[in-house]
Amino acid sequence: xxxxxxxxxxxxxxxxxxxxxxxxxxxxxxxxxxxxxxxxxxxxxxxxxxxxxxxxxxxxxxxxxxxxxxxxxxxxxxxxxxxxxxxxxxxxxxxxxxxxxxxxxxxxxxxxxxxxxxxxxxxxxxxxxxxxxxxxxxxxxxxxxxxxxxxxxxxxxxxxxxxxxxxxxxxxxxxxxxxxxxxxxxxxxxxxxxxxxxxxxxxxxxxxxxxxxxxxxxxxxxxxxxxxxxxxxxxxxxxxxxxxxxxxxxxxxxxxxxxxxxxxxxxxxxxxxxxxxxxxxxxxxxxxxxxxxxxxxxxxxxxxxxxxxxxxxxxxxxxxxxxxxxxxxxxxxxxxxxxxxxxxxxxxxxxxxxxxxxxxxxxxxxx
Numbered sequence: 001x002x003x004x005x006x007x008x009x010x011x012x013x014x015x016x017x018x019x020x021x022x023x024x025x026x027x028x029x030x031x032x033x034x035x036x037x038x039x040x041x042x043x044x045x046x047x048x049x050x051x052x053x054x055x056x057x058x059x060x061x062x063x064x065x066x067x068x069x070x071x072x073x074x075x076x077x078x079x080x081x082x083x084x085x086x087x088x089x090x091x092x093x094x095x096x097x098x099x100x101x102x103x104x105x106x107x108x109x110x111x112x113x114x115x116x117x118x119x120x121x122x123x124x125x126x127x128x129x130x131x132x133x134x135x136x137x138x139x140x141x142x143x144x145x146x147x148x149x150x151x152x153x154x155x156x157x158x159x160x161x162x163x164x165x166x167x168x169x170x171x172x173x174x175x176x177x178x179x180x181x182x183x184x185x186x187x188x189x190x191x192x193x194x195x196x197x198x199x200x201x202x203x204x205x206x207x208x209x210x211x212x213x214x215x216x217x218x219x220x221x222x223x224x225x226x227x228x229x230x231x232x233x234x235x236x237x238x239x240x241x242x243x244x245x246x247x248x249x250x251x252x253x254x255x256x257x258x259x260x261x262x263x264x265x266x267x268x269x270x271x272x273x274x275x276x277x278x279x280x281x282x283x284x285x286x287x288x289x290x291x292x293x294x295x296x297x298x299x300x301x302x303x304x305x306x307x308x309x310x311x312x313x314x315x316x317x318x319x320x321x322x323x324x325x326x327x328x329x330x331x332x333x334x335x336x337x338x339x340x341x342x343x344x345x346x347x348x349x350x351x352x353x354x355x356x357x358x359x360x361x362x363x364x365x366x367x
Contacts, residue, residue, distance in 0.1 A: 055116040061303050061361060063319040072321035073107035075287035076301055079323035082279035083299030087367035091115075092299075111321075115363040117303060120295070120334050128335025130306040130318065130358040132351035133290065133328070135275050135283075135343040136189055140179040140197040150186040151177035152197075155210040155264040162213045164260035169253070178267045179207070184244035187256050188237070190263040193328070194275045196343065197267075204270035215260040217329040223258050237352030261329070274343065277326030285342030290326035295334040300324040301363040304337060306356035318356065321363075335360050 058064060073095070080092035091114050098110070122128055141148040151172050162168050179197055181189070189195045193209045221235035230239055244252040274283045277290065279298035289302060296302075302324055307317040322339065331338050335358055341347035 054118050055364075056118070056361070058111050058115055058117050058303070058363060061117055062305050067108075067320055068104070069108040069111060070102065070104040072287065073102065073110060075284045075323055076321070078284055079279075079281055079288065079325050080299055080301070082281050082323075082325060083297065085297075087365050088299060090367065091365040111363070114366055115301065116366060117361040118364055120360040120362055122333065122335045127357035127359055128333060128337075130304065130337050130339060130354060130356045131330075132339045132341050132354035133192055134341040134347035134351045136185075136192055136195040136348055137344045138181060138185045138189060138195060138197055140181050140199055142179065142199060144174065144177075144180040148180040148182060150181050150183040152179040152181060152186060152189075152207060152267070153264050154178055154266060159211040159264055160214040162262070164213070164215055164257075165262045166253075166257040166260075168213065168262045178265060179205075182245070183248060183252060183256070184241050187244065187259075188241060189265075190261075193263060194265075196270055206268045206270050206275065207265040208268050208275070209263060210266040211264045213260075213262045213264075215262065217261045218259045219330070220255055220258050224255060229255070237348065274340075277340075279325045281325055283325060283340045284323070285340060285347070287320075287322050288325045288340040289322045290328045290331050290338035290340070291324045292332050292334070292336055293327050296324045296362075298324055301365075302337070303361040303363060304339070305359040305361075309354060309356040315350070315353065318354070 077092075077095050080088065080095065083089055083092060094114070095110065098106070102110075120128075139148075140152070144151070151174060153168070153172060154176060156162055163171070179199070181197070189207060195207050196204060197207055198204050221230075221240060224230045224240065224243070225232045225235055229243060244255065247255075274285065277283050277288060277298075278293075289304070291300075291302075300323070302322050303320070304322055305317075305319045309315065309317075318339065322337070326338070326340065328338055337358060337360060339351075339354065341351040
């Protein structure tokens with residue numbers, strides 16, 4: 001989970017750069033599940049130290065010469081405070097003391113002097129998977145109508161006993177709704193785990209993850225293709241959303257019920273920034289990833305190399321430095337990442353086309 005957002009690497013946002021421009025309007029939500037807090041395992045344990053046979057200079061990473069090192073450095077400084085081991089914190093503190101007039105060459109030299117690159121590997125040596133997600137922005141209403149009929153529900157006293165999606169929707173109390181949305185929009189908001197709502201009077205708020213019902217996330221793209229509702233290579237987020245909107249009511253509800261996982265929210269003011277990830281730090285668009293916390297620690301610096309996406313409208317490849325700051329229910333394995341694209345429809349359109357074979361390198365700080 002979400003779309004066309006990747007700004008050029010030279011932009012002040014520090015975006016990871018695709019090798020060719022994305023086709024706009026092709027996407028929708030990506031595949032990651034909601035982003036509840038999942039603590040990183042043994043956060044104070046030292047990072048794995050590279051052996052001489054594994055350790056590489058970052059300078060030899062594929063695409064390193066084309067990286068926007070200054071943008072990557074800024075993202076590193078914003079996110080490295082999530083690290084908990086002593087060596088990582090020392091390198092982070094060193095970066096935070098450097099001059100704000102740092103040049104791109106200085107930033108590159110900092111990474112090459114302070115980190116070794118160690119490849120992450122799957123058990124069989126095959127590539128992993130890169131997907132993408134975003135912070136959606138949706139219209140909402142304070143009272144329901146025929147179109148805005150799905151309630152945004154707050155956390156109940158015991159969310160794990162609330163039942164599956166169909167049960168919760170059947171038992172929803174209208175007087176408890178925080179807001180009302182189109183059913184398909186709420187479904188995609190729950191895939192993302194958080195997002196931004198704009199009410200009819202122009203007031204904006206952030207629907208933040210509050211709890212879930214404990215059910216396993218189930219993607220609906222493959223079942224929809226198997227049932228002939230969408231073509232095999234036409235299951236982008238936009239295609240799924242369009243089908244749900246066109247079949248709003250019983251048909252759409254039956255398809256959405258294939259995913260039993262349900263997310264409850266709280267409504268916060270919109271701070272005009274980006275939502276925090278599981279590490280508690282606001283995400284930087286195109287420079288933050290969700291990872292499996294059983295294989296990665298929050299605050300780690302990661303090099304991504306992803307080529308050959310096969311969804312309609314996909315960008316050819318993505319590569320660059322990113323910070324591990326989030327997790328998701330569908331993000332599992334040592335070579336698995338979900339790239340945060342940013343806020344809004346453009347981010348969602350591109351993110352929905354990201355499903356690329358992935359190689360990852362852990363940048364281990366030198367101590």
